[in-house]
Amino acid sequence: MAPGRMTRESVHVLALLAPGQGSQSPGMLTPWLAVADARDTLARWSELTGLDLVHLGTEADAEEIKDTAVTQPLVVALALLAFAELERQVPLPDDLVVAGHSVGELAAAAMAGVLSPDDAVALAAVRGREMAAACALEPTGMAAVMGGDPDEVVEWLAGFDLTAANRNGAGQIVAAGPVDALDKIVEAEQRPATKVIKLKVAGAFHTRYMSPARDAMEQRARDIRVADPVRTLLSNADGQVVRTGDEVLTRLVAQVTSPVRWDACMTTMATTGVDAIVELPPAGTLTGLAKRELKGTPTVALKVPADVAKVAELNQNRSGS
Numbered sequence: 001m002a003p004g005r006m007t008r009e010s011v012h013v014l015a016l017l018a019p020g021q022g023s024q025s026p027g028m029l030t031p032w033l034a035v036a037d038a039r040d041t042l043a044r045w046s047e048l049t050g051l052d053l054v055h056l057g058t059e060a061d062a063e064e065i066k067d068t069a070v071t072q073p074l075v076v077a078l079a080l081l082a083f084a085e086l087e088r089q090v091p092l093p094d095d096l097v098v099a100g101h102s103v104g105e106l107a108a109a110a111m112a113g114v115l116s117p118d119d120a121v122a123l124a125a126v127r128g129r130e131m132a133a134a135c136a137l138e139p140t141g142m143a144a145v146m147g148g149d150p151d152e153v154v155e156w157l158a159g160f161d162l163t164a165a166n167r168n169g170a171g172q173i174v175a176a177g178p179v180d181a182l183d184k185i186v187e188a189e190q191r192p193a194t195k196v197i198k199l200k201v202a203g204a205f206h207t208r209y210m211s212p213a214r215d216a217m218e219q220r221a222r223d224i225r226v227a228d229p230v231r232t233l234l235s236n237a238d239g240q241v242v243r244t245g246d247e248v249l250t251r252l253v254a255q256v257t258s259p260v261r262w263d264a265c266m267t268t269m270a271t272t273g274v275d276a277i278v279e280l281p282p283a284g285t286l287t288g289l290a291k292r293e294l295k296g297t298p299t300v301a302l303k304v305p306a307d308v309a310k311v312a313e314l315n316q317n318r319s320g321s
Contacts, residue, residue, distance in 0.1 A: 013095055013273040014315065016086075016111060016280065018079040020102030020260075021071045022201075023282040029057025029078055031304040032281070035085040041117075042077065048118060049073045049125035068135065068202050072103045072128030073121055079107040079280040080117045082302055086280075090312045097274055099234040099265050101286055102166070102206070103127060105252060113230040114248045126220045127256065130213035135203030137212070139179045142201045143186065147171050147194030150263070156192050160185055165206040169263035170292035176204035206259050214256040221253050232272075239264025262286075266293050278302055278311050 032038055033054070046053045056065055056074050065071055079100075086092070100108030103124055110120035142165060145153055150173060154164045157175050162185065165176035173193075175185065186196050203209060226245030235242045235251050239261055242248050266289070269277075276298045279287045283301035290299055298317075300310045 013097060013275060014093055015097040015099065015269050015274040015277045016083075016092075017098075017277060017286045018100035018104035018107035018111070018280050019075065019282060019285050020100065020104040021068065021075060021205075023285045024065050024071050024075055025282060026060060026062050026065065027058055028282045029054070029074075029081075032078065032081050032085070033058070035081070035305055036088065037084075038081060041081060041084075044118065045073075045077050045121045048122045049077075051125065053077050066200075068132040069125075069129040072131070073125040075282065076103060076107045076124040077121050078282060079104065080110055080120060082280050082305075083107070083111055084117075085305060086278075086302070086308055086311060089308050090315055093315070095232070097232045097234065097269065097272065099269075100236075101262055102236065102255070102260050105236050105255060107280070108233060109229075109248055109252060111231065112233040112248075114226050114228070114233065114245045115224065119224050123217070123220060123224065123252075127213065127217055130216040131205065131210055131256065132202060134210050134213045138203075138209060140177060140204035140207075140209050141179050141182050142174050142176045142199045142204060143182045144197045144199055145173045145175050145185070145193045145195075146197070148192040152192040157185070163204070163207045164259055165204065166260045167263045168260075168289055169266050170289045172289070174199070176207045177209075178204075206255070206257065208257055210257045214253060217253045217256055221249050224249065234265045234268055236260045236262065236265065239266075239268040241268070262289065263293075266290065270294055276314050276317075278314065 042053050056070055098108045098111045106120045106124050109115045110117045153173050157164055160181045162175045162177040162181050164173050166174035226249050228245045233242050236255055237251050277290050278300045281303050283303050287299040287301045300314055
């Protein structure tokens with residue numbers, strides 16, 4: 001059997017992943033309104049965030065939901081709504097690994113029992129609002145850098161005063177920094193990557209340009225009570241397992257101005273025996289990366305409530321039943 005491939009008997013660790021900003025799409029919340037307690041939960045979260053999450057997730061167009069202040073709490077709310085339904089229908093294993101990409105890490109912290117779902121959604125609203133405000137201070141942005149040796153790409157970007165804000169694995173790094181520097185790498189004739197594409201985002205996330213947002217997050221975090229993780233929780237900072245609630249909260253705040261090392265998270269998944277992956281809605285991005293980086297690992301992109309049955313089947317397979 002080829003390395004990385006699995007049989008039904010070999011699956012023994014399940015990973016549950018929460019996506020971040022950029023995974024949203026119009027109407028993504030609509031099918032989830034039918035699950036138990038969805039409308040009551042969303043009404044509470046709408047009050048906490050000051051946003052009409054039902055409207056945003058069902059009727060708003062792509063332009064309205066690409067606003068950072070809107071996208072971040074909406075994505076976290078949807079992931080946690082789906083997680084609650086998943087818990088109701090599927091007996092999740094004790095050895096479950098959870099992780100989230102960028103703002104999705106707030107949802108992962110709630111799934112691990114560190115934050116309450118209410119606090120996770122409320123903190124996502126603060127994060128999104130303050131990051132949107134920080135984006136308005138200077139002309140910054142991001143660009144996808146595809147291919148090439150990752151370390152060479154990071155060094156090359158530094159020469160343009162750019163940060164490797166997301167190291168996503170599977171040959172993908174997202175650069176962030178001043179718009180004029182991004183224009184230079186797009187136009188560069190010699191580069192260590194095969195392709196550079198500017199992204200339609202508001203600013204340089206996960207860099208020093210988000211310092212005002214980090215300060216606001218730190219202030220809000222003082223009012224949040226945390227618990228130690230009850231599930232294995234991987235950190236965006238380095239892909240390692242975080243074992244105390246206080247450390248999780250510290251890392252969530254620092255993450256606003258620190259690179260996302262999703263490549264390291266996937267490495268940890270591979271080395272700790274993760275052999276099946278489920279991505280919460282709005283799903284697709286992280287399972288796509290996993291298919292390229294963790295070849296042969298079964299994945300389920302949980303997009304609509306009917307997909308819960310696929311997770312149940314995957315869970316049965318991992319237990320050998």
